[in-house]
Amino acid sequence: MESTIKFSDPSAIKEELIKKYPPKVAKKRSKAIVLNDPETVPEVQANVRTVPGIITQRSCSYAGCKGVVLGPTRDIVNITHGPIGCSFYSWLTRRNQTKPESAEHENYMPYCFST
Structure with missing residues (x-):
């Protein structure tokens, strides 16, 4: 109770x-x-300016950058610097995830390295 x-x-x-x-x-x-x-x-x-990791009315600056800017990329490996919790919770949460043009094309979308 x-x-x-x-x-x-x-x-x-x-x-x-x-x-x-x-x-x-x-x-x-x-x-x-x-x-x-x-x-x-x-x-x-x-x-x-928002502080990474703090949710505001504009959401989290780190998750926004990772989802909006880095989300559509598929032919690069993302190396980000930010709170590891933010990296984890923003991983593959984008609604419209990018897809390779064919099975032969590179797709690094599932991978992200964080410092």
């Missing part, structure tokens, strides 16, 4: 959300969580 945690202060909820992140990531993520305060106008961060 799950226990319910009640917060009386919205900033306590924000602290609870970011405490699971490493300090550097938590600092960046805390700026993206906006509290409703009638006294101040919130500053929304809309044009900020």
Whole structure:
């Protein structure tokens, strides 16, 4: 049975959300969580670079690059540098995977090396 945690202060909820992140990531993520305060106008961060491994409204930058840019290639072996978890979860998840022109053509689509 799950226990319910009640917060009386919205900033306590924000602290609870970011405490699971490493300090550097938590600092960046805390700026993206906006509290409703009638006294101040919130500053929304809309044009900020995403951090690989962090899912945002625009999804993960690493998985997006791997799926959109590297996904359609079949005649090269992809060597990527990024979090290994991202590499694993973005491996062969593209809906429209590339196919070789014939059985004689190279198809390295199933392979990816990660540093």
